[in-house]
Amino acid sequence: MKRILSLLIITLLISSQVTWSQHQIIPAPVSYTGSEGSLIIDQNMGLVLLTENDDLSRQVEFLKSDLKEIGVNFSQVRGDSSTLKTLKIGLYEAKLDTLGHEGYQLVVEEGGILLMANTKAGTFNGIQTLKQLFPTKRITSDEGELLPVEIKACIIEDFPRFGWRGLMLDVSRHFFTVEEVKAYLDQMAAYKFNVFHWHLTDDEGWRIEIKTFPKLTEVGAWRVERHGRFGSERAQPKKSEKTTYGGFYTQEQIREVVAYAAERNITIVPEIDVPGHSMALLAAYPQYSVKKEFKQVNPGAKIADWYGDGTFKMTIENSLNPADPAVYAFLDMIFNEIAELFPGEYIHMGGDECYHGYWEEDAKVQDFMAKNGISNGAELQSYFVKRVEKIISSKGKKMIGWDEILEGGLADGAAVMNWRDVKSGIEAVGLGHKVVMTPNEFTYLDFTQGDYSVENKIYSDLSLEKAYSFEPVPDFVLDPELILGGQGNLWTEVIPNLPFAFYMTYPRAFALSESLWSNKDDKNWNDFLRRTESHFKRFDQKGINIAKTIYEPKVKVYKEGRKLMCKLNTPFSDIDMFYTIDNTYPVTFGKKYEGPFELPAGDYSLRVRSFRNGKAIERLLQIHRKDLESRVK
CATH class of the missing domain: 3.20.20.80 (Glycosidases)
Known part of the structure; x- marks a missing residue:
């Protein structure tokens, strides 16, 4: 099987005249080499398991389920007996050192797809990449027919930097x-x-x-x-x-x-x-605390005073x-x-x-520390951590x-x-x-x-x-x-x-x-x-809503002499930002941002929004003049 994939790679490299950098894969693979041609899927694909393995079979079922939702179906076939374009998945008998435990090799060519790895972890990762090569949804024609799916021919060799x-x-x-x-x-x-x-x-x-x-x-x-x-x-x-x-x-x-x-x-x-962060434990078994007092699970109420330098004092014992x-x-x-x-x-x-305060205030704990040559709360916590490490190691x-x-x-x-x-x-x-x-x-x-x-x-x-x-x-x-x-x-x-x-x-x-x-x-x-x-x-x-705040203008407020100035920024070159400072709303007939501008005194809000191709994207930002003043650094 190693020879099969190697021959495919050599063939594609010889015919390759283009390196496609415009893939959409996250995280980016170690190596992605594009070549001429595409895999066109206009009907079901054949699916061939090159290695008999229960884990691979389950992975394939996940893949079939995911791609069925976008209109791509698979039929189980054996070898090259099918006329369908095929997806072949298998494990190397002789492992490739370059791939390690979680790496994979993926080849897309006009006749189908080949995915190989050393382990089931590798094939799983390769399947995640493969799914990203497919569109989010299969496009239909005006007559309601499913149009073919096109995937650019490529060779991917990929493995993780960290375990x-x-x-x-x-x-x-x-x-x-x-x-x-x-x-x-x-x-x-x-x-x-x-x-x-x-x-x-x-x-x-x-x-x-x-x-x-x-x-x-x-x-x-x-x-x-x-x-x-x-x-x-x-x-x-x-x-x-x-x-x-x-x-x-x-x-x-x-x-x-x-x-x-x-x-x-x-x-x-x-x-x-x-030993800290244990109030829920101590609500159930208070005898394992120093004070042994009744307490309840914290409902998110304030239980500590923080001093701004990383130090704090617990107002309720939680250790x-x-x-x-x-x-x-x-x-x-x-x-x-x-x-x-x-x-x-x-x-x-x-x-x-x-928090060490309750330990340091307790006579019995202080006596324990003296007998064991422990000088302070940090050393006592170290004693605790080492005891817990022995417990965990024993398991x-x-x-x-x-x-x-x-x-x-x-x-x-x-x-x-x-x-x-x-x-x-x-x-x-x-x-x-x-x-x-x-x-x-x-x-x-x-x-x-x-x-x-x-x-x-x-x-x-x-x-x-x-x-x-x-x-x-x-x-x-x-x-x-x-x-x-x-x-x-x-x-x-x-x-x-x-x-x-x-x-x-x-x-x-x-x-x-x-x-x-x-x-x-x-x-x-x-x-x-x-x-x-x-x-x-x-x-x-x-149907999962995730943050798209990268579209929102970044608002920077600063002083230029006595003037309060505002600078807007976006990482996208094709996004325009429109704003107002007269309590009206920034639509495309408003003021387009061209550079830093002054924020005059007054009772108003800066309103700013991003637009692409004349259409608003993401949310309107509305920031009152007093809030803008507070942002000066």
Whole structure:
């Protein structure tokens, strides 16, 4: 079979006179070579499995289902006995070193398509690329007949840059059903993400059944209902209130999702966040805290004072007691069940944003620290982390945690997920730890992605262009081989449902997928924008609303002497921006933006909107003069 594909490649290369760079594939393949001619599909295609394999058969069924929706059908045939143009899929008997575990080779020519890989992971990735070569919908003639599908002849050889290409979904702040998680996994798989980091526990909810401790879900999975933004505007729960909001996954459902993910080349990394972020756990079992006081699952109310420099004080205890031996016995039984449910290599133990104040104020904890030569809260947390690492290792798993687990020293073999900055990832590599790069400034998908006048404003911003600039291997890193890859993180304080989760995840996840899969030196922002626009159509076809804020004008306000000036910008050369500052609305007879302009004093709003070919696209931005003043930097 290797000889068959090699002959096809040689034939196409000899006849090739054109290299097509105008493919629409995300993430961009390592090598795409176009050639003359096209595959024209005017009837059903024949489907030939060159390797008898149950996993390949399931992958093909997924493909047939997806393409049937756009009007392309397949008939199972054997060998070359059919007169139909064929799609042939198989596995190499002698593996190609260049493809590795997840790579593939794909050839499109006039007679059909050939997809080959070393493993089922490779064929799965190749199928995701193949689907992107097909149109979003088959076009019909004026008479209602389906017109042929045309795919340009090409050769693709492709493999990922990193083995860890992840997305994290927080299901604690807001609960997502099994079917919603599956839908999220489907979109991940389409863009070759292969790790799903499942944030299952936090202050706002415990979401996984632990049979040994049923109160974790009986109590910890439910909270009082509150509406609006998380924070001081949400009232604290009252003892008399019913806990009606929440949910959890049974162990049977967990196994179902794990199997569903595996069929889509996705490994699930579960997170049990300890010792901080444990209020839902402590609502069920308060004896594992220092104060052992009754508490309720946090409904999103304010529970900490933040001081603006990264430091904070918890006003309600939400941490486990690291000086209590019973805590470790408790966690041992929890992680035992977790390890049995998730076959992946890693278990995430959280370890972030743990407040030490209640430990440092408690006489028994201080006595424990003195007896064990522990000087401060950071060292005590390090003691806790090392104990948890031993527990997780005893289950045949490896531990990973947020970068705070580095503080005070970290056990050999533990991996680090750096979220605070790039520096912490470099530090972890320098100490010999494997690292998943996820610095918040590039990868936090809950950050505001558009103008504050139309988007939720939270504590930071992340534009599509900034996400695309993410480089998982920083300069000066000592051992790049220790960087496993990276991921995007979707915290859900302001994301109450799946449609909005998709809106916040995409298209920024496109950018991250390309940073984690494609060649670093081949990344091209303008070409990525072009391809992103084509994928908007794919999501529109599915009825999934994702962010199109890249079309919106970027508003910059600055001072020029005493004048307040405004500059508008768009990354698209074919988009015109029209604006008004007289409380009328910017349609094409309004003022076209030609360059920076003055914002005079007065009671008015800047209204600005993007137009393409005379038609408005995306939303109208409306920003009052006072708000414009506040934007001056």
